[in-house]
Amino acid sequence: MDAPRGSESAGTPLLLSDPRRVGVYLLLRRLGHGGMGVVYLGQSPQGRLVAVKVIRPEVGRDPEFRARFRRETANARRVRGFCTAEVLDADPTGEPAYLVTDYVPGPTLTAAVKGRGPLPPAELEQVAVNIATALSVIHRAGVIHRDLKPSNVLLSPTGARVIDFGIARALDATSVLSRDLARLGTPAFMAPEQVQGIEPTSAIDVFAWGGVMIYAATGRLPFGDISPAMLPYRILNEDPRLDSLPQPLRDIVVVAMSKNPADRPSAAQLYTLLVDHPSPATPRRTGLYTRTRRWGVTPAAADPTDLTDGADLTDGADLTYRADRTDLSAGGCLLTAAIAVLAVVAILITAVHHFLPGDDEPGANDLPAASRKLAAHAVKADDNDLALRLAVAAWRLAPTSQARVALLDVGWSLTDLAKISGHTDKLSGVAFSPDGRTLATASADRTARLWDLTSLSRPQPLATLTGHTDYVTAVAFSPDGRTLATASQDRTARLWNVTDPRRPTLLAVLSGHLDSVFGVAFSPDGRTLATASADRTARLWDLTSLSRPQPLATLTGHTDYVTAVAFSPDGRTLATGSADNSPRLWDVTSSRRPRLIATLTGHTKRAVGVAFSPDGRTLATVSWDKTARLWDVADPRRPRSLATLHDHRDYVYGVAFSPDGRSLATISRDDFVRLWDVADPHHPHLVFKQLSPDSTSARLVAFSPAGTTLATTSYEHVGWLWDIDPADLARRACATPAHRITPDEWRHYLRNVPYRAPC
Incomplete structure (x- = not known):
């Protein structure tokens, strides 16, 4: 099969050491490389151009990495292709393991800024909205990007597209890489809670969005080009330089980069801010937070799988997103203003459903709330075995802070x-x-x-x-x-x-x-x-x-x-x-x-x-x-x-x-x-x-x-x-059948949430 026209200009030629085929995909060119592996321009059997990320062998051999890679790629495949590079295929067990996404032509934001300087205001605004759109969709699928940075933003002919979402989490499990902080994320764009090692939520992506906007507008890193040793202190204690950002983007970046994750908007709220252009200079007193309280939406999610954080759309709105999916995936970044209206309506409807006074029973998809409820019962249970079953189920549903406390409280025998x-x-x-x-x-x-x-x-x-x-x-x-x-x-x-x-x-x-x-x-x-x-x-x-x-x-x-x-x-x-x-x-x-x-x-x-x-x-x-x-x-x-x-x-x-x-x-x-x-x-x-x-x-x-x-x-x-790692404690608890919650116990505590085996 001949290579598609124009593909010869992408990336660089293959090296002699590069494979020529991975799975069913023919590899054509080398697009880039990083700590996780090498990215190639590939071609599917149907002739479609794709990006194939081939995992480094020493990483792929780690059993825990493969297990987490399997879970994270499955999650990522739920992400619709609005302003993202859609995940098309993956083989976590292959030799080598690999991931296949849409091929998005165009330079990275890093290359664009280095090549022609900071983006002009109109393009900057469009990129800001595109990335916020991508984050909204990514978060709605229960995924956190974890490594949003300029090199993970591609400037395609149809608008900016976000790549590599959610895959960074798989690296967290890898003993080979966990010793190399430079490969576990990009420190210059990390949120304070990442620097401190706190369990990340989708709020870290909103913080990183602000840093990416600073880079796009100025060509500077958000906290300066300083030594890695000093960077954590600046992230925790100093404000980024915003003097060259135009209004109203500057005020929105201020809110997005709040030190406290609870003071940041969700991606969907960020999206609405960009479309409405309010001026939220002070997080706790601005129109943003007046609006979110009126909707009944918490300003920022406490947990990475909190679907309301990503503007959990109603079924009707969801069908609107699905209409003519192929066209939207290619050009959806040009339709963000229309989608914003639908998102706001959907948030209003969802808020009425989820936040009615006195409605304290978690909904079927509200996994963080279900986790918190199980955790509360775990710490109150008189039966230690039941307490551990509830705590393990709470953590596996969603790694909330309450589940962590409960698992440590009742799982002491495993420590x-x-x-x-x-x-x-x-x-x-x-x-x-x-x-x-x-x-x-x-x-x-x-x-x-x-x-x-x-x-x-x-x-x-x-x-x-x-x-x-x-x-x-x-x-x-x-x-x-x-x-x-x-x-x-x-x-x-x-x-x-x-x-x-x-x-x-x-x-x-x-x-x-x-x-x-x-x-x-x-x-x-x-x-x-x-x-x-x-x-x-x-x-x-x-x-x-x-x-x-x-x-x-x-x-x-x-x-x-x-x-x-x-x-x-x-x-x-x-x-x-x-x-x-x-x-x-x-x-x-x-x-x-x-x-x-x-x-x-x-x-x-x-x-x-x-x-x-x-x-x-x-x-x-x-x-x-x-x-x-x-x-x-x-x-x-x-x-x-x-x-x-x-x-x-x-x-x-x-x-x-x-x-x-x-x-x-x-x-x-x-x-x-x-x-x-x-x-x-x-x-x-x-x-x-x-x-x-x-x-x-x-x-x-x-x-x-x-x-x-x-x-x-x-x-x-x-x-x-x-x-004292809750994930380890849960894994060790699951090795004993007596520590696995039964369907009857589940239904007793969670009436609306379908049973999910935690182990």
Whole structure:
């Protein structure tokens, strides 16, 4: 079969190493490549031009990837072809695995902007509406794009088209790629909750839409072309540059890029905003939110499968979309204004149906509401087995925050993951490397150890760090993961090169403290080290030269041991914990001239642990008074007490925030590790409480970078890893038939939702 006319100008010629055929598709040209695989221009047996994405072999061999790829491509095939490249075919089990979509001629938005500069206003507006249309349709199918960026927008003759929707989720399961953040999305367009590791919702696509608009209008990335290390801070704390965006698009982008996902419009509401051209400068007081409340639509969905978030159309409107589908798929991006009217009418009708006062029974397609209802029954159930069945079903219906809490609450028996053994005396420190591949432990046996976490269920020893002459009390990795700091009762701290964790080498010994060193912490930029000592001081060290660290300053004022140090995420504030009962906050903007700015009072015994939330707005402290406390430190000069966490029955030693900031872990000498929901720091509540398997004075706790694993230490010679990933817990629960909800139980709790086997 001859290649179709014009195909020879697309992409580049095939390489000698490229396949010539995949499945039934003839490969003609190479269109591009990325972390997931190579995209080819292909031809179907009927002569239709298609895009064929061939998955990299090392990715495709991962069984979990294949399973998730199968599910996600099935979801993606439900997406209609309005302003998208429709998914036509896929073979998740093939060798190689591949995905086939419409071939969309035209450059990517990235190529267009680089080639001819920012888009003119009229074209910019049309592209904005086209992408919003695509997102509305994608979300309506229960799919989240997860990686919307300029290179995933094609400027076709019929308007902008969005490609690669929903497929990024399959990569989340892939062990090969999960260690490479650059391949798990595009950081420049990530929403704050993605940076924090929070379970994503469709609101992340709306945020990314705003970033894409900034790029299309200015040629600039939304938060600047800066180093990857600084980008998360800007996304979490700074506003994007909007000075070159025309009105009213600028005001719509402001709302779309709200830091709080609940303040963003849904894709369908975004679509209507673009057509109506209101001016929503302030999210909570604008016409947008007046309109959504009048419709009865929540401003932003809480869950990725919330169909109302994507303007769940009535049957009549759905038939209108289906009319003459072939023509609309090709030219639907030119009909968006007419579709907008139908969408608004459909939203009104849907809102009346779903949000009538007193109608609290989930509808047949309202899976997030059904998930929340099952989760509520799970945490109230007296029968533990029934509670677990309900929680698993809730999570598998939709991964709502309520289902996560319920599964952790009732699935505690599934959380023990692995034992860390090898030290010959009690463990006194623990830390994950930034990439999550390595764990460091400190011990009274005068050593620190490194552990390979390639298999979390079977951690393997990598190296033992020797040289300290007394207890090793603490360990901390540098932000780039290349350096490890250790502290010891021998009055020193040490720096180690752990670039190769199998062959660590000593870089430097930091001397100067007059008594035991209890804590170490790197600043976020890795240039400064803080140490805490029994000599009642903390010290700052210049790490410009890792082999010759220099003392910068000594922080004095505590009247007893300084037990812990922690930098705020922006590096401007240092928190210290002390046996004098009063944690302190220091301004370390000038590391040579730190200043005491606040003393936190309220603890009645030693305040031995401190931890900042990822956004830097909350500080957690723990004490021998059997409590943990949360403090508002948004203005560190005027900290305010938010809440006191009770339930501990003995000294509280360890504290850590999850990477998304929604959970807090504490560990106590009562031998329990506790997990608290602190999404609302004014009203924290206990989610998970588990007895340490060795029942011997649990000491310290740390979250993995992904937030799915906890590491704890004890006064025994071992540590423990805990699985707190709801997806893992659900999978493990499903392995036991008794944990699978029955159809009768389902019908008892969900009258309107058809039974779906959760396992």
